[in-house]
Amino acid sequence: MEGTLAAEGRKIELEKTVEHAATVAQDVMSRVATGAAGQAGDLAKQVQRLATDTDRQVEEYTGKSSAAWMNDASRLIMKHPWQAVALGAVVLYVLGKLRA
16 A cells, blocks of 8 residues: 555656646747747848848939839740740859859
8 A cells, every 4th residue: 555655656746747847848948939039020120121222222223123123024034935044044054153
């Protein structure tokens, strides 16, 4: 009987330990998720700022917004798809040679 009570006591202690470990793990994961969400928000703001600055610089240097450039490029690709593919291949080749 005494052995059974001792075993029950150990079982209860083990269950409490497991519950405590689960609670601690949940707390840690919650903190990690909160920190990651905050960093992702900061990164998104930086990317947005960079995109806005780039768009402003493109318009300042060329006189056309990046949306206008994208529309022109889209029309060019629709009119001349094979030439656009060839141009893309040449650009990639040149960039590859510059990196080497």
